[in-house]
Amino acid sequence: MALPAPLLYPSTSEAALKLQFLGKEIADVQAPAAFIDLAVVKRNCRLMLETTSKLGVGFRAHVKTHKTTQLTKLQVGSETQSIKLVASTVAEIENLLPWLLECIAQGKDVNIVYGLPVSPSALHRLAVVARMLGEGTIGLFVDHPAHIKFLDSSATDWPGQIPVWMNIDVGYHREGVAARSAQLADVAYAVKASEHVRLAGVYTHMGHSYAVSSPGEALKHMAHELQGLEEGAIEFLKVAGAHETSNPNAQKVVLSLGATPTATSVQNLLEDTEGAGEYRAMIDKINQSFAVELHAGVYPVMDMQQLATRARPKQSLNDPTKSLLSFSDLGLRMLVEVASLYPDRTEKPEALIAAGSIVLGRDPCKSYEGWGVVSPWPQASDAHYDPEGSKTGWIVGRISQEHGILSWEGSTEHIRHLEIGEKLLVWPNHACIAGVNMGWYLVVDSDTANPEKIVDVWVRWRGW
DSSP states (O other): OOOOHHHHSOOOOHHHHHHHHTTOBGGGSOSSEEEEEHHHHHHHHHHHHHHHHHHTOEEEEEOTTTOOHHHHHHHHOTTOSEEEEEESSHHHHHHHHHHHHHHHHTTOEEEEEEEEEOOGGGHHHHHHHHHHHOTTSEEEEEOSHHHHHHHHHTGGGSSSOEEEEEEBOSSSOSSOBOTTOHHHHHHHHHHHHOSSEEEEEEEOOOGGGGGOOSHHHHHHHHHHHHHHHHHHHHHHHHHHOOOOOSOGGGSSOEEEEOOHHHHHHGGGGGSSOTTHHHHHHHHHHHHHHSEEEEEESSTTTOOHHHHHHTSSOSBOSSOTTSBSSSGGGOOEEEEEEEEEEETTOSSSOEEEESOOHHHHOSOOBTTBSSSEEEOOTTSSOOOOOOTTTTOOEEEEEEEOSSOEEEEEESOSTTOOOOOTTOEEEEEESOHHHHTTTOSEEEEEOTTSSOTTBOOEEEEOOOOO
16 A cells, blocks of 8 residues: 655654744744745735635635645635645645545535646555545546546546546646547547546646736636636537536536636736626626636745736725735745855856755746845845836846855945845745745744744645
8 A cells, every 4th residue: 555645755843843943033044944924825815715705706726836734724714614625746635634634524525636637656545535535525637538547447446436627728738638629529438438437627727827917918818718618618518418416516517727827817807997897797607507716826925927927916906005916915935145245246246145946946037037036124125126116136146056146136326235144035936946845934924013033834745
């Protein structure tokens, strides 16, 4: 029997970490380290849940960005009776198992989708979790008829019918197939012929929505995504028909759409924005035949990539004091330390930090040529490099594996002078990658009297 990830990839003791870090301040911690601002992630999670509730659509939280139970709980909210999640590894599901069993004991509905077209080697572990959680709790992605054969051959390991989700490709060309493709029809025929699986929904990830630069563009991508899913579901059901089910909540086929830019773009529909009524009417119309749901993962912490999409305006149009997508909505910062200084380099002043790609990642950002932006911390001033503003300040201009090169951009008239040993907080380009090599997050809360004080430690799950 295969051992679950918590046994194969044991994590550092949470109790020991809390003894080490609780009560300390950011500046007391050895760099590099990852800091999450609890106030920011709570606000981002609450906004997503409030928006989807007001729009009458479902929401499915992706847990791959943070890989923690604590933030998963914030994503679904304390009041919900329906726990809908996406996970990119079996390990994520296995690590959530103790909490999910608590949710079931409380009478809550648990529904998790394994976020890749299912591979045969993962089926046994997924089936073990499904037996523990109950029939219909674990859904699987399919986009090839061979996936159905694999599921049929392992059906005796599963409790009841296996919910499958058809991956639709709406142009990103990662997983999935086009709505009118022969391959989609082949999968539909295989599902129709199988006694062991049932169609639960169709799903797409519109990763190319990261290229948008305004709320209007993001909403257009969202509409294209939703229409592509509707087309895919209609074409699938023409062949496969609808499977009977005793669960009244599963009677409608779910249309699950999202990447964070398109998922967060619907928050514009609660503002006085042009075209909001038209988009809401489209969602309402499709929701009559299907169950529309959004999914997203990086939105609780955000990052420089999300800031660059401008999927939401900086401030709410209805309430200008309310931030929607600005630097104040970035909940993850990486603590780094200055290792050396090079003020006389020919093109621009530079400095060395002991943090490269294994801390910050290598993903670029379309709004500037760098790998992270140095925040003003610990200074009270809000002066920092802004790709849409001053374009003056320190950025991570180049990276190697353990080395990062800071470069000063813009006029040097009011340069922020650095010292060797000085600690800095950096906003990374891509929060999902920046956290990968961190065993835990140190949590601070900017809504408290001391926003520098570490109030919690969240251990990241490991393994596959």
